[in-house]
Amino acid sequence: MMAHIHKAYDHHHWLFMLIFLVLSYVASSSxxxxxxxxxxxxxxxxxxxxxxxxxxxxxxxxxxxxxxxxxxxxxxxxxxxxxxxxxxxxxxxxxxxxxxxxxxxxxxxxxxxxxxxxxxxxxxxxxxxxxxxxxxxxxxxxxxxxxxxxxxxxxxxxxxxxxxxxxxxxxxxxxxxxxxxxxxxxxxxxxxxxxxxxxxxxxxxxxxxxxxxxxxxxxxxxxxxxxxxxxxGKPLAACKSSKKKLLLIIAVTVISVAVILFIAACLERRRSAQSKQVTRVQDKLGAHHDTGAMEVQLAAEEENNNFHNNAERGGGGGGGELYFVQQDRNFELEELLRAPAEVLGSGSFGSSYKAGILSGSVVVKKFRQMNQVRKDEFYDHMRRLGRLSHPNLLPLIAFYYRKEEKLLVHAFVANGSLASHLHVKREPGQPGLDWATRLMIIKGVARGLAYLYREFPGLTVPHGHLKSSNVLLDNNFNPLLAEYALIPLINRDHAQKFMVAFKSPEFYHTERTLKKTDVWSLGILILEMLTGKFPANYLQPGKRANADLAAWVNSVVREEWTGEVFDKDMKGTKNGEGEMLKLLKIGMCCCESNVEGRWDWREVVDKIEQLKERDTDEDYSSYASDGDAYSSRVISEDDLSFSVTA
Known part of the structure; x- marks a missing residue:
């Protein structure tokens, strides 16, 4: 009898436990x-x-x-x-x-x-x-x-x-x-x-x-x-060792004496400083014999005269003082004037030159076409640019204000611009930019542009002049965007002649720039990087209905698109052709002339971030194993999965 009771108890005990576990699972899973x-x-x-x-x-x-x-x-x-x-x-x-x-x-x-x-x-x-x-x-x-x-x-x-x-x-x-x-x-x-x-x-x-x-x-x-x-400190440069009290006292004493002597000497040197500086710049720039360099030389001489005249007046007369937005980079105006000068070029805004100062080389860019902006507006905008901090933006160090001209001071980037790496003739055997490097560059450009969009939500065109010559490359080929957010300062008539934003299809049709205008400029840059072709219409002042480069790519896709559209420097790419096609699609969607159909900047950045150096889709596996396959395979519009509109 007891055995039957125990057996019944065990049976009901296990049944109860099973029900409890099932109910617990149901409760936890729903x-x-x-x-x-x-x-x-x-x-x-x-x-x-x-x-x-x-x-x-x-x-x-x-x-x-x-x-x-x-x-x-x-x-x-x-x-x-x-x-x-x-x-x-x-x-x-x-x-x-x-x-x-x-x-x-x-x-x-x-x-x-x-x-x-x-x-x-x-x-x-x-x-x-x-x-x-x-x-x-x-x-x-x-x-x-x-x-x-x-x-x-x-x-x-x-x-x-x-x-x-x-x-x-x-x-x-x-x-x-x-x-x-x-x-x-x-x-x-x-x-x-x-x-x-x-x-x-x-x-x-x-x-x-x-x-x-x-x-x-x-x-x-x-x-x-x-x-x-x-x-x-490690792993960066060593910190300057702290002075002992005695050494500090001695140093202060020596410096005090030196300052007194320096002030006395400056009274005499100031009289001849202007003429000596002009001679230095003339000697430095005398090696340039082409017409453009001579124009820059004359501009540099005039610029030095303006520097000294305003310095002697204590910065009066509508400007004349060097204002630092980065307090960790500080040098005297006199040091900048006496620095060895090297002309870098003369563009649509003015001349640029490299100056070697004690703390490192800087680039001074002169703008003559900003004389319609008020001083307080200019200062406010420059301070705002100085607060920007992003790994893909060229930081502003200082600026110099005069009513007739403005100077912007940036760090010198020795590796040059993206345009020089894409279009300047190389020495025999010198490799061009491969696919992996171009992808890294365009991702950095997109991140920098996205930062500008977020930082300047009230600015219709946060960059305004995005092109390959305004993308500088550091020693690791990381891109740094330059000449950004200047549209509010440039004289309107001059901006419409030369700035990239005003060559967009929407400006041609409506004489307006829109929030997606910088996206169009990014699209042209993508096509330039993939094809190796320079957008020739950028060299012509005034507005154009569309970029010749975008029109050419569209026409090739409509007719018989082949991989030959890609720059031959990427010909050795293996297992990356599918990703290159995706970037081409992104570039063309950015260049869509119908603004409503053009991608938003957020979507563009997201699509670019998803790109990889090598293909993962099986769609491309049939030809990805052959490094030259993309140069002969004919691709249809279905492969790109998007519509192309004129």
């Missing part, structure tokens, strides 16, 4: 609070069409067709939120996400969020979060990261954060990936607590940091610190 939480979070977002499948019609995690942007575990619980590149704006309601107890990673990269950093610190169990390439700004509170002890990956790059790097961030011990480049963080780098060998990614470049690099970061790649001109 938790209604997750759907409600996510829908509440979505309600705070704007332009959220990418999240249209977030509805009560299906559970967030259903094993086959999860809601967009969700990462789900094997129990169908949400552990990750990836909302990158969805065009989102509005408020990131972190409080609404607190009910997602299993949430470990959040990404809102490449959207249009702004304001202070969202309160992700309330999600104390996060392992990673990605806020890159939005418009977040302001200082991050010192204690922001307290309690976020599980954090391993933090990406804040490409925003506008200011202030010091919080010490609570440096105190986290599990961080292995940190990217804060392209912001405006200032002050000293804090001492990070984690093992120096644990770093996988660490980048603080292109901020305003200063001081000695902490020992825990000294084994990092030097590129991780670029663009912070006041950082020093």
């Amino acid at each position: 938790d209604p609070t997750e759907a409600a939480t996510l829908l509440k979070f979505k309600s705070s977002l704007l332009n959220a069409t990418a999240l249209d499948n977030w509805t009560n019609a299906t559970p967030p995690c259903n094993g086959t067709d999860n809601w967009a942007g969700l990462y789900c575990d094997h129990d169908d619980n949400v552990f990750g939120l990836n909302l990158s590149k969805m065009g989102l704006r509005g408020i990131i309601d972190i409080d609404a996400l607190l009910n997602l107890s299993g949430l470990k990673t959040v990404s809102v990269m490449n959207n249009s969020f702004d304001g202070p950093i969202p309160s992700v610190n309330k999600l104390s169990s996060l392992v990673s979060f990605y806020l890159s390439y939005n418009n977040f700004s302001g200082e991050i509170p010192e204690d922001f990261f307290v309690g976020m002890n599980s954090l391993k990956k933090i990406y804040l790059d490409g925003n506008e954060f200011t202030g010091k790097i919080p010490k609570s961030l440096a105190a986290l011990t599990k961080i292995v990936e940190l990217d804060i480049r392209g912001n405006q963080f200032s002050g000293k780098l804090p001492k990070f607590s984690q093992n120096p060998k644990a770093w996988k990614t660490m980048n603080v470049s292109y901020n305003r940091l200063e001081g000695r690099i902490p020992a825990s970061l000294r084994n990092s790649d030097p590129s991780a610190f670029l663009g912070n001109l006041d950082l020093c």
